[in-house]
Amino acid sequence: MLYSKTSAAEKRRLFREKLRSGETLRFPGAFNPLSARMIEQKGFDGVYVSGAVLAADLGLPDIGLTTLTEVAGRGAQIARMTELPTIIDADTGFGEPMNVARTIQSLEDAGIAGAHIEDQVNPKRCGHLDGKAVVGQDLAVKRIRAAADSRRDDNFVLIARTDIRAVEGLDATKDRVKALVDAGADVIFPEAMRTLEEFAAIREVVDVPVLANMTEFGKSDLFSVEELRSVGVNLVIWPVSMLRISMGATSRALDTLNSEGHLESKLDEMQHRADLYELLDYESYNHFDQGVFNFQIQR
Structure with a gap:
């Protein structure tokens, strides 16, 4: 009833434990607190909160406006409704290294189990749009070090996202991920x-x-969990699905309401009361x- 019975600290501990297990963990994206609860009900490992979804929820594009x-x-609101760990998209950390530090502590206070910070130029763009730009390695490393x-x-699980593949290629990506791991x-x-x-x-x-x-309609093919497991991926997200x-x-x-004036033909597609x-x-x-309220009113 009400909110999760598992503390934020315990969710983080259990998430760390699962990451060490070597399993491939599945984190579908929640678009509100109720969908997070359904993700738990369906037996997934955790909940992902996408920056694109949070922006869309406000009627905004995913270009760093939130x-x-x-x-x-x-x-x-989302994390407290589920016993599962919640990881969240923190964009570029909402500023430079000092802002990144504040972001991490604010997300800890919010009950989040982990967050990713990216290396795009601030303000960022959706990761699957063309025209992205990334910061130099020195600043990318400083952001992650500040977060750590x-x-x-x-x-609290610190996830370093890099968008450099689309800008400078795979070799540059390999160099950058090694530096980000060294940063924490x-x-x-x-x-x-x-x-x-x-x-x-x-x-x-x-x-x-x-x-x-x-994510659908993006740069990556939609690989199955088993395919990703076969190449050593440990965590899979479906952010906007x-x-x-x-x-x-x-x-x-x-459209049906416009054409038919009622939704009787859609009843089998609805969640039942x-x-x-x-x-x-x-x-x-x-x-x-x-x-x-177990009292009786005396008359």
């Missing part, structure tokens, strides 16, 4: 990789977990309410 306050606030040094909980990154996130062989090449040069972004599916269904339903109530745990709220 603020730390908005991201941390929405992240907290600012942590108060050593179990716990996980490497090479963005917009094109083949399984490229993921394997990154796996060969770092000794920390590797994250794969399986659930939002895309939900918005697609909403668009079709609105009973399933929603189960997901929301109505029964526990009812028991709690009865336990608190």
Whole structure:
């Protein structure tokens, strides 16, 4: 009932433990707190919160317009609704190294289990758009070092994302990920990789977990979890998939409402009221309410 029973510190500890296990962990993207709870219900390993989704939720493009306050606030709302660890997209850290440090501590306070900081020029662009620019290695390293040094909980997982593949190629990516690990990154996130062989090449040069972004309509092919596991990927995210599916269904339903004047033909596509109530745990709220308000009014 209400929020997660597992503390943020314990979620982080368990996440660290799972990362060390060598499993390939699956983190679908949540677009709101309720979808995070469904991700847990369906048996996934964790919840991912995408910067693109947070921007879209506000009706904005993913070009660095969201603020730390908005991201941390929405992240907290999502993280508290599930027993699973939540990792979040922190863009470039909302500024330069000192801002990055504040970002990490704010996300710790929000109950987040881990976050990724990227090496794009600030303000950033969506990782699968053309025309990206990355900062030099010195600044990229300073961002990750600031993030690592600012942590108060050593179990907070620091993910270093690099977008350099699309700008300077695979060899530059290998050089950069090694420098980011040396700066304190716990996980490497090479963005917009094109083949399984490229993921394997990154796996060969770092000794920390590797994250794969399986976003639709982007630069990467949509590899299966098993294919990614075969080349040593440890963590897979589907950042915008659930939002895309939900918005697609909403668009079709609105078209039906326009054409038919009702949604009877869509009933079998809807979540049933009973399933929603189960997901929301109505029964526990009812028991709690009865336990608190168990008095009789004397007449």
